[in-house]
Amino acid sequence: xxxxxxxxxxxxxxxxxxxxxxxxxxxxxxxxxxxxxxxxxxxxxxxxxxxxxxxxxxxxxxxxxxxxxxxxxxxxxxxxxxxxxxxxxxxxxxxxxxxxxxxxxxxxxxxxxxxxxxxxxxxxxxxxxxxxxxxxxxxxxxxxxxxxxxxxxxxxxxxxxxxxxxxxxxxxxxxxxxxxxxxxxxxxxxxxxxxxxxxxxxxxxxxxxxxxxxxxxxxxxxxxxxxxxxxxxxxxxxxxxxxxxxxxxxxxxxxxxxxxxxxxxxxxxxxxxxxxxxxxxxxxxxxxxxxxxxxxxxxxxxxxxxxxxxxxxxxxxxxxxxxxxxxxxxxxxxxxxxxxxxxxxxxxxxxxxxxxxxxxxxxxxxxxxxxxxxxxxxxxxxxxxxxxxxxxxxxxxxxxxxxxxxxxxxxxxxxxxxxxxxxxxxxxxxxxxxxxxxxxxxxxxxxxxxxxxxxxxxxxxxxxxxxxxxxxxxxxxxxxxxxxxxxxxxxxxxxxxxxxxxxxxxxxxxxxxxxxxxxxxxxxxxxxxxxxxxxxxxxxxxxxxxxxxxxxxxxxxxxxxxxxxxxxxxxxxxxxxxxxxx
Numbered sequence: 001x002x003x004x005x006x007x008x009x010x011x012x013x014x015x016x017x018x019x020x021x022x023x024x025x026x027x028x029x030x031x032x033x034x035x036x037x038x039x040x041x042x043x044x045x046x047x048x049x050x051x052x053x054x055x056x057x058x059x060x061x062x063x064x065x066x067x068x069x070x071x072x073x074x075x076x077x078x079x080x081x082x083x084x085x086x087x088x089x090x091x092x093x094x095x096x097x098x099x100x101x102x103x104x105x106x107x108x109x110x111x112x113x114x115x116x117x118x119x120x121x122x123x124x125x126x127x128x129x130x131x132x133x134x135x136x137x138x139x140x141x142x143x144x145x146x147x148x149x150x151x152x153x154x155x156x157x158x159x160x161x162x163x164x165x166x167x168x169x170x171x172x173x174x175x176x177x178x179x180x181x182x183x184x185x186x187x188x189x190x191x192x193x194x195x196x197x198x199x200x201x202x203x204x205x206x207x208x209x210x211x212x213x214x215x216x217x218x219x220x221x222x223x224x225x226x227x228x229x230x231x232x233x234x235x236x237x238x239x240x241x242x243x244x245x246x247x248x249x250x251x252x253x254x255x256x257x258x259x260x261x262x263x264x265x266x267x268x269x270x271x272x273x274x275x276x277x278x279x280x281x282x283x284x285x286x287x288x289x290x291x292x293x294x295x296x297x298x299x300x301x302x303x304x305x306x307x308x309x310x311x312x313x314x315x316x317x318x319x320x321x322x323x324x325x326x327x328x329x330x331x332x333x334x335x336x337x338x339x340x341x342x343x344x345x346x347x348x349x350x351x352x353x354x355x356x357x358x359x360x361x362x363x364x365x366x367x368x369x370x371x372x373x374x375x376x377x378x379x380x381x382x383x384x385x386x387x388x389x390x391x392x393x394x395x396x397x398x399x400x401x402x403x404x405x406x407x408x409x410x411x412x413x414x415x416x417x418x419x420x421x422x423x424x425x426x427x428x429x430x431x432x433x434x435x436x437x438x439x440x441x442x443x444x445x446x447x448x449x450x451x452x453x454x455x456x457x458x459x460x461x462x463x464x465x466x467x468x469x470x471x472x473x474x475x476x477x478x479x480x481x482x483x484x485x486x487x488x489x490x491x492x493x494x495x496x497x498x499x500x501x502x503x504x505x506x507x508x509x510x511x512x513x514x515x516x517x518x519x520x521x522x523x524x525x526x527x528x529x530x531x532x533x534x535x536x537x538x539x540x541x542x543x544x545x546x547x548x549x550x551x552x553x554x555x556x557x558x559x560x561x562x563x564x565x566x567x568x569x570x571x572x573x574x575x576x577x578x579x580x581x582x
Contacts (some may be wrong), residue, residue: 013315018138021318025099030145031092035085039147039261042081043154045074046292051158054285070564073365089143093136100135101128104317111323113389117350124320125207126200131317134310141303141310148296148303155293162286163278169264170290188246188306195239196313211473261294262287331408334415338365338497338528339400341386346383346395355381356551358395370542370559377548380530383420383500386530388412414439417496421503423487430460431467433475434489442493453522454480454489469554481509492523499529517541 052071108124116124120283159167209216209225216225269283296420346355356378363369363386371379378456386398388409397404404412425433434456435442447467451457459482463469475483488504504520505513521541533539545562547555 013311013318017318018314021135021314021321022096022139024103025096026106027099028092028095031088031095032089032539035092035140035143036147038081038085038088040150042078042085043151045077045081046492047154047158047289049078050285050288050292053288054281054283055278056281057279057284058279066297076476089140093140095138097132100132100317100556104132104320106126107321107325110325111320112326114350115323126196126203126318127317130199131196131313134313135317137306138310138314141306145300152293152296152300155289155296159286159289159293161363162282162289163272166265166268166278166283166286169291170261187249189240191239191246192313195243197238198232198236204235205229205232207432213437213497254579258291258294261290264349265290265562269358279298318549327405327409331411332402332406334399334407334411339402340365340397340403341498342400343382343392344395345387346385346392346397348381348390348393353549354393356385359548359551359553360395361546361553361556363528363530365528366526367543368524368531368541369544369546370533370541371548372533373547373548373554378551379548380502382548383418383502383530383532387416387418387500414494415497416500417494417498418500418502419484419487419491419504420500421486422480423490425471425478425483425486427471427473429465429468429470430456430463430486433471433486434467434493436490438493446493450489450492454485454492456485456489459485488520498529499524501529502532504531 010067049071052074055067065408067454099384105128108128151276156167159170205228209229216222226291265283265287269278269286273280273283343359343361346356346359347354361379371382373379381390388397388404389407399407426436434447434451448457451460451467459478460469461464471477475486478486486505491499499520501520505517531542539545542559545554545555545557545559547562
C-alpha cells in the first residue's frame with residue numbers, strides 16, 4: 001500500500017482570541033492566586049536555604065540552634081509549597097478544561113450542519129477531548145512564567161547583592177541560552193502541530209471504522225483495513241518518537257545549563273577567594289542561588305515550548321468557536337394554524353455542484369405528499385431543507401406567505417418529526433429513545449399507548465427489562481425492523497404538526513409494514529405529511545405527488561394527474577397500476 005502522509009496546516013490565533021475563548025468560563029482564580037503565593041513562598045524559602053548553606057561553610061561548624069531550626073523550616077516550607085502548587089495547578093487545570101469542553105460542546109451542537117459536511121464531524125472528537133486540555137496548559141503556563149519571572153528577579157537581585165563580577169559572568173550565558181530556547185520552542189511547535197494532526201486523523205479513522213466493522217467483515221476488507229491502520233499507527237509512532245526527542249533535547253539543555261552554573265561560580269569564585277574579595281561560604285551560596293536561576297531559566301524554555309505547542313491546538317478550538325451558529329432564539333414562534341409549505345426557486349448543493357436546481361413546489365397542509373424519483377434526484381436533500389438542517393443557497397422556503405427564516409429554528413423543528421430509513425438510535429434505554437426530544441414528562445400510560453401503536457410493545461414485553469432495556473451503540477442489539485419501530489414511536493411521541501417519512505417502513509416485513517402503516521395512517525390524520533417512497537402502497541396513500549429528476553421538479557399534482565401527463569418517473573413505476581389509481 002502506498003504510504004500516506006499527514007496533510008496539515010499550522011493554525012495560529014491572536015492573543016485577543018485566546019482571551020475571548022475563556023469568556024463565559026468560570027475561572028478558578030482562587031487556585032491561580034494560590035499557585036502564585038506558593039511560588040513566592042517557595043522562592044524566599046529556597047533563597048534562605050542557599051544563604052544558610054554559605055553561612056554554615058563560613059561558620060566552621062558553629063551554627064546557632066535557631067538558625068538550624070530556620071533552615072529545617074525552610075526545607076519543610078519548600079516541600080509544602082511545591083506539593084501545594086502541584087495540587088492547586090491540577091485542580092485549576094481540570095476546572096478550566098471542564099469549562100472549555102462544556103462551552104465547545106454547546107458550540108458544536110448549535111453550529112450549522114454544513115460546517116461538518118467535509119469530515120462528518122469525526123475530527124471534533126479530538127477538539128473536545130485532546131485540544132481542550134491545552135487551554136489549562138496555556139493559562140497555567142502563563143501563571144508559571146509570571147511566577148518564574150518573580151523568582152528569577154529575586155534570585156538575580158540577591159546574586160548582584162553578593163557579588164557583581166560573578167553575576168555578570170553568569171549573565172553572559174543567558175543570551176546564548178535564549179537563542180537555543182527560541183529554536184527549541186519553534187521546533188516543538190512544528191512537531192506538536194503535526195502530532196495533533198496525526199492524532200486527529202487517527203481518531204477519525206478509528207471512529208469511522210469501528211462504527212462500520214460489519215461492513216469491513218462482510219466486504220472481506222480486513223487485510224486492507226489492517227494495512228491502513230498500520231500506516232496510521234506507524235506515522236503516529238514516528239511523531240511520538242520526535243516528541244520524545246524534543247523532551248530529550250530539553251533535558252540536554254537543562255544539563256548544559258547546570259554544568260555552566262557549576263563552572264562559572266567555582267572558577268571565577270576561586271579567583272575572587274584567592275584575592276580575598278569573597279569567602280568560600282559566599283561562593284557556595286552564590287552557586288546554590290545560580291543553580292536555582294538555572295532551573296528557573298530552563299523552565300522558562302520549557303514553558304515557551306508549551307505555549308507554542310498550545311498555540312496550534314487552541315487555534316483549532318478557536319476556529320471551531322468561529323463557525324457560524326444556526327439561527328438563534330430570536331425568530332417568531334410557530335404558534336399559528338398550519339399552512340402550506342412552499343419552495344420557491346430553491347437551489348442548493350453540498351459542494352460546487354447543485355443537488356437541487358430552481359425547485360418550485362408546494363406541500364399542501366393536512367395532505368400527504370409523496371416525493372419520488374430515482375436515486376440521486378434530490379429527495380433526501382429536499383427533506384433536509386424542509387427540516388432546516390440547511391438553508392437554500394438561492395430562493396426561499398415559506399410557511400404560507402412568510403419566509404421560514406423569520407421563524408425561530410427550534411420552534412420550527414418542534415413542529416416536525418422525521419422517521420428516516422435506518423433512523424439512528426442513541427445509547428440508552430428503549431424508554432429514553434422513544435421519549436428522546438420530548439419537552440415534557442411522559443407518563444407510563446402515554447408510553448404504552450404509543451408503543452402499542454408503533455408495535456414497539458410487541459417485542460418490548462418479551463425483554464427482561466422491558467422499556468429499561470439498554471441499547472448498544474446505534475441499537476445494534478435490536479433488529480432493523482425493531483429499530484424502525486422505536487423511531488416511529490419517537491415521532492409519534494412528539495405529536496408533531498408535520499411528518500417527514502423517508503422510507504419509514506423500509507426495514508419492516510410485509511406484516512409489520514401493514515400494521516405500522518395503519519398506525520401511521522392514524523397519526524397522519526389532520527397532519528401535513530411528506531413521504532419519500534418507492535413502494536406503490538405508500539404512493540397510493542398520497543394526495544399530492546412531487547416527481548424529482550436530476551434535482552428539478554419534473555411534475556407535481558395528484559397521482560392520477562401525473563399519470564395522465566407526459567412520460568415521467570411515476571408513470572414508469574406505476575404503468576401497470578393505472579386502474580388502481582384512476
